[in-house]
Amino acid sequence: MTARVALRGDLLDFTAEPAWGDIDSAAVRFRPGQWLLIEAGRIVAVQADAPDASWTRHDHVGRLILPGFVDTHVHSPQLDVIASYGTELLDWLNNYTFPAEKRYADPQQAETGAALFLDALLARGTTSAVVFPTVHKVSADRLFAAAQQRDMRLIAGKVLMDRHAPDGLRDDVEQAERDCRDLIARWHGTDRLAYAVTVRFAPTSTPEQLAMAGRLCQADPSLYMQTHVAENRDEVRWVRDLFPEARSYLDVYARAGLLHRRSVLAHGIWLDADDRAALHESGAQIAHSPSSNLFLGSGLFDWRAAEAANAAVSLASDVGGGTDLSMLATMRDAYKVQAMAGQRLTAWKALHAATRGSALALGLGDEIGSFEPGRLADVCVWDWASEPVAARRMELARGLHEKVFAWMILGDRTNLVSTRVAGVERYRRPENGVP
Ligand code: GUN
Ligand code: ZN
Numbered sequence: 001m002t003a004r005v006a007l008r009g010d011l012l013d014f015t016a017e018p019a020w021g022d023i024d025s026a027a028v029r030f031r032p033g034q035w036l037l038i039e040a041g042r043i044v045a046v047q048a049d050a051p052d053a054s055w056t057r058h059d060h061v062g063r064l065i066l067p068g069f070v071d072t073h074v075h076s077p078q079l080d081v082i083a084s085y086g087t088e089l090l091d092w093l094n095n096y097t098f099p100a101e102k103r104y105a106d107p108q109q110a111e112t113g114a115a116l117f118l119d120a121l122l123a124r125g126t127t128s129a130v131v132f133p134t135v136h137k138v139s140a141d142r143l144f145a146a147a148q149q150r151d152m153r154l155i156a157g158k159v160l161m162d163r164h165a166p167d168g169l170r171d172d173v174e175q176a177e178r179d180c181r182d183l184i185a186r187w188h189g190t191d192r193l194a195y196a197v198t199v200r201f202a203p204t205s206t207p208e209q210l211a212m213a214g215r216l217c218q219a220d221p222s223l224y225m226q227t228h229v230a231e232n233r234d235e236v237r238w239v240r241d242l243f244p245e246a247r248s249y250l251d252v253y254a255r256a257g258l259l260h261r262r263s264v265l266a267h268g269i270w271l272d273a274d275d276r277a278a279l280h281e282s283g284a285q286i287a288h289s290p291s292s293n294l295f296l297g298s299g300l301f302d303w304r305a306a307e308a309a310n311a312a313v314s315l316a317s318d319v320g321g322g323t324d325l326s327m328l329a330t331m332r333d334a335y336k337v338q339a340m341a342g343q344r345l346t347a348w349k350a351l352h353a354a355t356r357g358s359a360l361a362l363g364l365g366d367e368i369g370s371f372e373p374g375r376l377a378d379v380c381v382w383d384w385a386s387e388p389v390a391a392r393r394m395e396l397a398r399g400l401h402e403k404v405f406a407w408m409i410l411g412d413r414t415n416l417v418s419t420r421v422a423g424v425e426r427y428r429r430p431e432n433g434v435p
């Protein structure tokens with residue numbers, strides 16, 4: 001018999017994209033106290049009445065139920081350098097990150113690191129992610145294998161870097177292409193996994209390597225591409241010196257054939273109007289990483305300008321530049337970044353960008369991001385409050401937006417009760433309430 005599971009709680013998802021600043025958005029679908037029916041790993045219905053005894057029922061009445069979060073940019077090996085003091089991007093890479101990533105040449109480290117990383121995502125309500133491992137083929141291989149074991153939706157690829165990186169962290173064009181082709185053959189389209197051609201950033205790839213990456217993308221449009229763009233001012237100057245023929249940093253990627261509808265570009269702080277138009281025309285998305293941008297002092301992303309240009313924006317933790325794998329922490333940092341620029345980010349805009357919006361931007365709207373029947377049941381159950389101060393604030397909240405906004409600002413991983421991936425529970429908060 002196929003497994004039938006039903007969850008009751010306050011179901012919240014989106015049927016459209018909420019407009020900027022719209023607190024009473026018709027795009028929000030809130031169904032309090034309803035049953036979410038899951039059969040053979042997929043959502044099949046939402047109903048007010050309890051289903052019959054052929055369903056295993058979990059009554060979470062009074063709790064919030066959301067689609068699993070999507071983190072569109074995060075580095076699995078960088079748990080080892082999260083919270084490193086005192087540097088901006090380029091020194092941070094050289095002093096902390098590159099030395100740590102060398103460890104992932106070791107298959108054992110690659111395997112234990114991948115397990116720690118994915119379990120940490122699940123314990124924070126993230127069920128899908130776009131991930132950088134390291135330059136080592138084995139680091140990508142073990143990450144895919146660990147995601148497959150957990151049935152997670154994961155997009156990743158071996159990092160490409162053939163210059164401006166230390167010994168032990170560089171590949172070359174021929175070897176890198178062979179590694180990519182092997183990994184693509186093994187993992188792209190296997191279960192819930194997809195391959196991303198992974199250019200670390202323009203400074204660490206030769207023009208020949210960028211061209212090779214572009215050829216891979218052109219040969220198979222179902223491949224993703226992930227990289228960093230226009231994060232830090234010294235980095236932008238460096239790219240200008242290295243690629244004088246390009247109009248802009250983003251244009252380096254466009255010229256190499258790396259800008260397309262499956263491209264995920266982290267940061268995009270220092271872009272201009274032409275760059276935003278190019279993002280819109282290509283269908284590429286910016287993975288906005290507010291925690292990282294604050295921590296590394298990179299700058300304030302202009303979400304409104306991206307929105308006005310119709311460029312897709314998703315949300316990302318960018319750990320270890322970011323300081324928290326939690327998408328709740330990411331959303332509240334996104335709110336603060338916009339506040340610094342005199343803008344107001346609604347809870348709807350933030351939540352949408354972490355669920356349905358990122359799913360759509362990745363071309364995965366039919367699989368994840370909402371409670372539409374037919375979607376895979378990547379579902380999280382949350383307490384509205386996990387301690388007295390938040391509980392008091394919830395009592396006083398007037399209206400749904402105020403309540404969800406307070407949850408987003410005050411909540412953390414201790415609010416998370418249960419995470420299901422394709423219907424199967426992969427995380428449950430321990431009985432004593434301490435994760
Ligand atoms: N640019 C190139 N590599 C990295 C990285 O690992 N993290 C961040 N935040 N930016 C980068
Ligand atoms: Zn990054």
